[in-house]
Structures are given as C-alpha cells and as structure tokens.
Amino acid sequence: MTIKGKAYIAGIYEHPTRHAPDKSTAQLHAEVAKGAIEDAGLTKDDIDGYFCAGDAPGGLWPMVDYLGLNTKKLRHVDSTETGGCSYLIHLGHAAEAIAAGKCSVALVTLAGKPRTGPMPPRASGAEADFELAYGATTHNAYGMCAMRHMHDYGTTSEQLAWIKVAASHHAQYNPHAMLKEVVTVEDVLNSPMISDPLHRMDCCVVTDGGGAMIVTTPEIAKSLKKPLVRLIGHGEAMKGPRGGKDLDLTYSAGVWSGPRAFEEAGVTPKDIKYASIYDSFTITVLMQLEDLGFCKKGEGGKFVADGNLISGVGKLPFNTDGGGLCSNHPVNRGGMTKILEAVRQLRGEAHPKVQVKNCDLAIAHGTGGLLGVRHAASTCILERA
C-alpha cells in the first residue's frame, strides 16, 4: 500500500506570536488548532483523528479533553515523539491512517513557550550513565557534526554562513519573523562563537508559539475552498552511535528517509521547486541537503554558497518564511513550520517577494533529537493537486 495522494493538507495555521508570557501552553495548542480548523473551513466536531508530541501538556488524554474534541467521533490518535520532526512523521502517519480508513479529518498540533520558562530536561535512555556527564546540548552536538564535516570535506564557516544569509533575505518579508534584518556572511562570522565551529548566527531562534494542520481525505479536501495540496511521499528513519561502530557524524538519518519519500512520490530532488529544510543550525541544512540528494556528500558547502538558497536568486529556494534561523522555532521544534511554509508555497500564499513561480512540488524535511548523538529524520514530498 502507498500513501501517495491519499491524504491532503486542508488547513494550516502558524501562531503569529514569538513570545507568549500571557498564555498557557495548552491555550497555544487550542489557538493553533482553532486556526487550522478555521483555515480548512471545518469545525472541531469534524475531527476524528488527533496527533500530538512531547510538547503537548500531559500528552494525548489531557489534550483531547482540554481541547474538547468530540470523543464519540475521535477514533485515531498518535503521540509519536521524535523531537522536532515529530510533526513530519505525524503527517505521514495521518496519511497512513486516512488511507487505511482509520480517520478522515486529522488534527496535528504543536505549541509551547521555551522563551517564557525553562523546558523540561530531555528524557534519556540506557545511555544516561555513560553520556549525561559530558554535557551534550543541541549547540555542541551539532557543533561536533560541523567540525567533522569541515575536517572530512573542507566545508567552511563562510559556506555555512550563506545559509543564514539566505534565511535572512526571506525573513525580511515576514512580518511575524523574530529577526527581520538582512545579514551578511561577515555578520555571521563576527557573531560570538557559541560552540565551535558554530557562531551565534549559525543557531536558530528560540520562540514561544506553535502551529497546526488538518490532514484529510481527497474527497473532503475537494469539498473545501482551499487550494489542494497533497502528500505523495513520506519517509522516516533513525540514527545513533549504535555501540560506537563505524561512527560517522557527517550524515543524518535523512540518507534513509529521503530516498524512501522520493521513491514513493516517484520524483527526484531535481524536480523539487521549493524546499523546507529544518534549520536548527546552519550545519543541519547543509547536511540534510546532501543527505536528500540535492548535491553530493561533501559538496553541500559549495551548493549553499553565493545565495543558491535565496528565492528568485538561487536554484533551490528554501525556508521562504525565514525558517528557524530567523522567523520561528516554536518549542525548539521546527518540523511543523517546515510543513506550513511548504503548503503556503504550493497554495501560492507565500509572500509575493519569495513566492516560487509555478510551485507545484515541494519537500518538507527535518530531524529531531541531537544530530550528533541520536536523532530521527522525516521527509515529506508535497504536491499541488
């Protein structure tokens, strides 16, 4: 069985806030749910599938109850937790459930407030005694990937900086972006070193907020008023040090999730008009572009340089909302906003300054967890129907 064309994204909503000290986390979930349901032109009673991840307070039971979902209708739930890419996996799983007839209108929500208060510590597994003392954080775990990538392939800080520069060119047109200022390669290199070789401007923003989407059947989507966007390929994968054998931090689980998604969709990276690529750090983007096959392994530095990711300038417009590097990274989880901007591009609803012409095929891809330690990856190929 394939999910190709079996599920459509009928409603999307990105919370405009980037700082929400006056709201609760559950409230933000409800606000984004309401936004996505209204965008689709549906009502809360239409929801018969609900998906949330580790950011949802208390998980499924409390959220279903808090939101007041119709429990006589709700017949499919999924709390897959893979960090920032959870929502990309949720999209794939929602399509599977819809294709199997297990639900017909699925709601996926993400929200939280890392800017307002401390985040709970990352849950650890059997490795705890053997790793926790060494202080792996997002910054240094991705820093270790960047350091080895530079060592093996000659990737430079200047090349990484181009990714931030491209994101900033897009963010200037997003009124909700946290950082709207266009920056230069020199600005990135002159920003303070956080964890070698990553500078402050190689890192994404920290924002409160959230986003949501409605995934539904072809029949229901066609009965609604929004431009039609459907999922035609999905892949998911995981990677870790696995006992320490043949450690290679220069590639991500995207090397497996990408081909799975492209094969299901029956398209290749060359066909993609717009790319939403998770940008927790600049190195995340570079490695994922290589892993997905937009360029050869080790050539990501050359590929991203000189504005190649800037809409209207380069060959692969990416993260035209400004991405996590400049616009929004709600709850330190970038997967949802990657899907939302891809849908905007396919609908023709991106800002006119960054809208890709004839955008009929897009990719949304992300990782979750720590790229240099243990992580998941998920790839979604989306098509304008």
Added chain:
Amino acid sequence: MSEAKKYNAPVTNPETAPFWEAAKAGKFMIKRCTTCGEAHYFPRAICPFCFSDKTVWEESSGEATVYTYSLMRKSPTGPYAIAYVTLKEGPSLQTNIVDCDLETVKIGQKVKVVWKPTDGAPLPFFTPA
C-alpha cells in the same frame, strides 16, 4: 577548565554494575561479543550488532583518538570540550577532553582515559596522551 566541577554519581543497574565496579579499580571496560567478535560501548547484555547474548567484559587500553569535538563556550559551569573519541579496540564514545588547554584539542589527537571522582563510582574522561 574549572577543576572543581562536580559530577553526579552514575545510577548504575544490574546490566552495567560490573563496568562501574571495575571503574573503581581504575579499569575501563568495554563489552565484546564472542559470537560476532565485535566490541561495543556503552555496555549491553545483548550484542547490538548480531543480537547474541554471548557478550563478555574486556579491559580497554583506554587509548583513543579524537574523532570530533566542539568547544562549548557558553555554559554556566564554564567552557568544556565535548568529543567523540575512537578507542584502540574500535568503538567510539562520547566524552569530554579534560585537563588541557581546550583551545588545543584537535581531530586526530591521541588521548587516554582519565577518571573523575563522584560520590559513587568515578566517571571516565579523556586527556591528551
């Protein structure tokens, strides 16, 4: 590097207790599978490669090479160098490079195990050889 840095004692469990008992005697142990011959770290009862339960403890030389590192400069407890090092016996593992000028850490550098005390068993770190 702050020499006074405090580390939490390992919690330990029945599967890993022999590692921590050996650590108290200054021995750095890895596991090797007698079915497929592969060594692994951190230690498991079941081989993560062939899934055999024939895994045995083996003392590592504690000699390793830096695979990668990152000097974490923004930390409330002071800068530290997180790293992956590859043991002479094969497995790579996460650690910190300690007791040296952190600015001099580099990929390919030879390092050796060094122990830091906790309220329980000591923890393994690596320092330039």
